[in-house]
Amino acid sequence: MKKISLFLLAALFSLSVYSQSSEIKLHPWSIGLSVGDHFFMGPLDPESLAPWYAPGCAQLYGKYMFNKTWGIMLKGEYNIILHQGSKDTHIAGATLEAIADLGNATNFSNWTRIFGLYAHGGIGADVMWKKGIEMEHCIFKNADEMITLTIGLTPYFKINEHWAVNIDYSYRLHFKQNRYYNMDISNDYPLGAGYMRTLSVGISYHFGAGNSSSISY
Secondary structure, eight states: OHHHHHHHHHHHHHHHHOOOOOOOOOEEEEEEEEEEEEEESSSSOOBBBBBBBBOEEEEEEEEEESSSSSEEEEEEEEEEEEEEEEOOOOEEEEEEEEEHHHHHTGGGGGGOOSEEEEEEEEEEEEEEETTOOOOOOSSSSSSSSEEEEEEEEEEEESSSSEEEEEEEEEEEEEEOOOOOOSSSOOSSSGGOOEEEEEEEEEEEEEEOOOOOTTTOO
């Protein structure tokens, strides 16, 4: 057991030294999946929320970097808001977002080879529904249909040229939201506004053959 522990410590030390001494370049096409939760959201009646915790947010996205700084991302997101003694609220939607790699723009490579940071923001649409709640004049049956604006920051850690670990913080602003997130109360906010913050952790896979002609970043 002692020999195994020493071997693992040596392997981790070697990986750390290699990561810091060798620049890891990610390839431009990528897909990612992350899981987390939402918080500080409104309008919402907190008294009806479930007292237990469960992950309430899942994100799936595809991303392409045009160069070392700028890119574009298509992201789908699903949220579930758990309620005590009643049916849960579901929110699903998609956004098209621009990406700015702040790490490359500010030369993070001068002090780290594995850590990066990008900002993202864009527009999309969400639908919100809850079993037993009826909505009128909607495209999707009994769904509250909303316009979505989103901005966020994503620190990422490069494992190699194909894999990275991501931590994302996003702020979503909804317009034309007719109901509270509980969906039992009509929304009287100006412009039908609602807001939600999400924090998630995930992994991304970056496509590329690793040749000199690829646009790595």
